[in-house]
Amino acid sequence: MTGTxxxxxxxxxxxxxxxxxxxxGFVLQSGYTLPNATLAYRTHxxxxxxxxxxxxxxxxxxxxxxxxxxxxxxxxxxDTDEYFVVCPGQLGGGxxxxxxxxxxxxxxxxxxxxxxxxxxxxQYRLVSExxxxxQLHAVLGWSMGAQQTYEWAVRFPDMVPRAAAFAGTAKTPVxxxxxxxxxxxxxxxxxxxxxxxxxxxxxVHLGLRRHAIAFSLEGFTHEWYRGEHWRALGFATSxxxxxxxxxxxxxxxxxxxxxxxxxxxxxxxxxPHAGGSLPAALGRITAHFFVVPFGGDSFFPVEDCENEAGHxxxxxxxxxxxPAGHFAMFGLRPQDTERIxxxxxxxLSSPGYTI
Amino acid sequence: MTGTxxxxxxxxxxxxxxxxxxxxGFVLQSGYTLPNATLAYRTHxxxxxxxxxxxxxxxxxxxxxxxxxxxxxxxxxxDTDEYFVVCPGQLGGGxxxxxxxxxxxxxxxxxxxxxxxxxxxxQYRLVSExxxxxQLHAVLGWSMGAQQTYEWAVRFPDMVPRAAAFAGTAKTPVxxxxxxxxxxxxxxxxxxxxxxxxxxxxxVHLGLRRHAIAFSLEGFTHEWYRGEHWRALGFATSxxxxxxxxxxxxxxxxxxxxxxxxxxxxxxxxxPHAGGSLPAALGRITAHFFVVPFGGDSFFPVEDCENEAGHxxxxxxxxxxxPAGHFAMFGLRPQDTERIxxxxxxxLSSPGYTI
Numbered sequence: 083m084t085g086t087x088x089x090x091x092x093x094x095x096x097x098x099x100x101x102x103x104x105x106x107g108f109v110l111q112s113g114y115t116l117p118n119a120t121l122a123y124r125t126h127x128x129x130x131x132x133x134x135x136x137x138x139x140x141x142x143x144x145x146x147x148x149x150x151x152x153x154x155x156x157x158x159x160x161d162t163d164e165y166f167v168v169c170p171g172q173l174g175g176g177x178x179x180x181x182x183x184x185x186x187x188x189x190x191x192x193x194x195x196x197x198x199x200x201x202x203x204x205q206y207r208l209v210s211e212x213x214x215x216x217q218l219h220a221v222l223g224w225s226m227g228a229q230q231t232y233e234w235a236v237r238f239p240d241m242v243p244r245a246a247a248f249a250g251t252a253k254t255p256v257x258x259x260x261x262x263x264x265x266x267x268x269x270x271x272x273x274x275x276x277x278x279x280x281x282x283x284x285x286v287h288l289g290l291r292r293h294a295i296a297f298s299l300e301g302f303t304h305e306w307y308r309g310e311h312w313r314a315l316g317f318a319t320s321x322x323x324x325x326x327x328x329x330x331x332x333x334x335x336x337x338x339x340x341x342x343x344x345x346x347x348x349x350x351x352x353x354p355h356a357g358g359s360l361p362a363a364l365g366r367i368t369a370h371f372f373v374v375p376f377g378g379d380s381f382f383p384v385e386d387c388e389n390e391a392g393h394x395x396x397x398x399x400x401x402x403x404x405p406a407g408h409f410a411m412f413g414l415r416p417q418d419t420e421r422i423x424x425x426x427x428x429x430l431s432s433p434g435y436t437i
Numbered sequence: 438m439t440g441t442x443x444x445x446x447x448x449x450x451x452x453x454x455x456x457x458x459x460x461x462g463f464v465l466q467s468g469y470t471l472p473n474a475t476l477a478y479r480t481h482x483x484x485x486x487x488x489x490x491x492x493x494x495x496x497x498x499x500x501x502x503x504x505x506x507x508x509x510x511x512x513x514x515x516d517t518d519e520y521f522v523v524c525p526g527q528l529g530g531g532x533x534x535x536x537x538x539x540x541x542x543x544x545x546x547x548x549x550x551x552x553x554x555x556x557x558x559x560q561y562r563l564v565s566e567x568x569x570x571x572q573l574h575a576v577l578g579w580s581m582g583a584q585q586t587y588e589w590a591v592r593f594p595d596m597v598p599r600a601a602a603f604a605g606t607a608k609t610p611v612x613x614x615x616x617x618x619x620x621x622x623x624x625x626x627x628x629x630x631x632x633x634x635x636x637x638x639x640x641v642h643l644g645l646r647r648h649a650i651a652f653s654l655e656g657f658t659h660e661w662y663r664g665e666h667w668r669a670l671g672f673a674t675s676x677x678x679x680x681x682x683x684x685x686x687x688x689x690x691x692x693x694x695x696x697x698x699x700x701x702x703x704x705x706x707x708x709p710h711a712g713g714s715l716p717a718a719l720g721r722i723t724a725h726f727f728v729v730p731f732g733g734d735s736f737f738p739v740e741d742c743e744n745e746a747g748h749x750x751x752x753x754x755x756x757x758x759x760p761a762g763h764f765a766m767f768g769l770r771p772q773d774t775e776r777i778x779x780x781x782x783x784x785l786s787s788p789g790y791t792i
Contacts, residue, residue: 255663257663260653296619299615299616307615308612308741324615
């Protein structure tokens with residue numbers, strides 16, 4: 083399927099140009115073989131001759147490889163004059179192999195469970211086989227991108243000298259799992275969802291709308307609403323913001339794709355790398371690792387990030403307080419974007435450590 | 438309907454003995470007249486001869502007048518050797534007039550909207566007409582009980598010398614309204630809900646289960662799950678706790694009753710008493726008023742409570758930090774119950790202020 087464009091919301095017309103890496107029959111952690119699996123990716127800049135300037139930037143839940151383009155380019159923290167930035171699409175993200183683009187018997191409601199490790203193993207093949215890169219300059223990500231960042235750092239410590247995890251953890255907190263249970267229930271509650279065997283994702287508009295309420299609640303802080311910070315985005319009321327911004331954002335997406343990603347998010351955990359001990363797994367990470375929680379984040383609280391950072395041999399903690407909470411990296415407030423960019427720059431130019 | 442017992446979950450067999458006050462045709466804030474309206478109440482102790490020992494203790498969302506019995510009795514903070522404690526049932530609470538016990542054309546899905554002010558006006562008639570009391574010793578409550586406490590204090594300042602609002606605000610925060618939107622959506626999502634015209638509330642088990650997830654999420658803090666504080670209650674896993682405790686608690690309730698209460702909760706706001714200014718409305722409260730937020734409460738955050746307390750002429754702020762968050766008053770942790778009881782005792786024995 084290399085080079086094949088996707089349909090609708092997940093098309094190049096909507097998401098910008100991408101390329102595709104053929105994974106062949108890809109054996110998943112769940113024990114299923116995904117036939118003709120593909121990994122979509124978007125690149126910025128040029129791989130240098132010595133192949134030491136690749137920065138890997140996987141995306142968050144509901145995102146695509148172009149979601150975080152604003153942090154990339156000449157003069158941006160991911161400066162394309164210096165770095166070759168590779169933004170891989172999540173399995174289940176709609177551009178890589180996903181419920182929305184895979185034929186039977188793995189289509190729609192019968193797409194197999196995928197894991198954060200599956201994404202990282204697919205990305206490993208991309209950077210090794212397609213680009214011949216033996217060591218990344220860095221890996222970084224936000225939310226589910228942070229989960230992939232942790233998995234990269236513990237699984238391939240010799241390849242990851244630098245890393246930054248924004249608003250994400252190495253192991254999903256239980257409270258966050260309760261949120262995921264809730265938002266999955268909301269998506270599935272729509273009778274039109276039909277156990278995942280709808281013909282058009284737009285028919286599941288009720289489930290998508292309900293699901294959006296959960297993100298209106300937990301994606302932002304109390305202060306976001308108390309201080310009416312949505313006003314700076316040009317909305318008239320909080321309901322206007324919720325409808326136009328949050329509902330509008332999720333409305334065109336595919337529910338099965340979202341569910342596939344959410345189940346991965348729920349199960350995020352690097353502790354199996356060390357017999358179930360999270361501190362021991364974190365202790366194996368040799369990278370210069372920047373842990374960047376967002377103050378007031380209801381998904382990945384500062385406390386959990388601090389706890390994890392304490393077990394990283396070369397951990398650096400940078401807390402960014404913001405009323406935008408988990409969604410700070412969406413670029414909603416210029417002051418948040420500045421602080422996030424500053425940490426990216428600090429990490430990218432920091433000394434790297436490997437085994 | 439005075440003296441008529443209710444059915445099922447809302448019966449005396451389930452909820453303990455109650456009495457009923459006949460409100461007659463009761464005109465609601467929403468402009469509807471509820472025919473033969475009744476206010477259920479439960480009393481503890483004895484009204485003294487000079488009628489100055491009545492303590493009013495309205496209940497929270499989903500509760501009944503017996504929900505907080507544990508704080509009442511000889512040697513308890515609401516000491517029945519000293520106080521005559523009156524626990525009124527919310528309109529919509531299942532014992533007072535509610536969707537579950539009102540005949541057509543106000544039954545089930547067509548019960549009219551009620552407001553916090555309706556509860557307080559009904560309670561005013563109870564204490565004035567039935568008990569001949571002109572001034573309460575105090576009013577206090579938790580969550581929606583706190584909302585009623587604020588409404589009492591601003592509406593009848595000459596009757597309320599002392600008050601305590603536990604984990605509640607004078608105006609519902611917007612973030613909390615998003616939560617209420619979410620949990621209403623969950624209740625209504627069950628096809629068996631049938632727009633409120635189900636015949637047996639047990640048929641709406643899917644909606645009740647979904648609704649319970651929202652409270653598993655926001656009723657507790659991250660630390661509740663992170664620190665596995667549910668273990669002290671004897672549960673084996675967090676799922677075990679969520680199913681047995683949270684789902685089990687809500688399962689026997691009537692969805693229309695919950696929705697009626699939730700809409701009241703959403704609209705909680707004393708600012709109309711002062712032309713829409715919350716600070717001005719708070720400034721009219723003459724009572725010695727104890728504001729008692731619970732640390733980590735996702736419904737009524739400490740910040741909102743602090744802001745409101747700052748406008749109370751005789752406000753006292755007592756923050757109770759606890760991993761149980763909003764649900765601390767359920768008696769889940771003895772140390773929380775002790776601190777809550779201590780504030781109750783302090784408030785009840787404090788100097789009272791009136792106009």
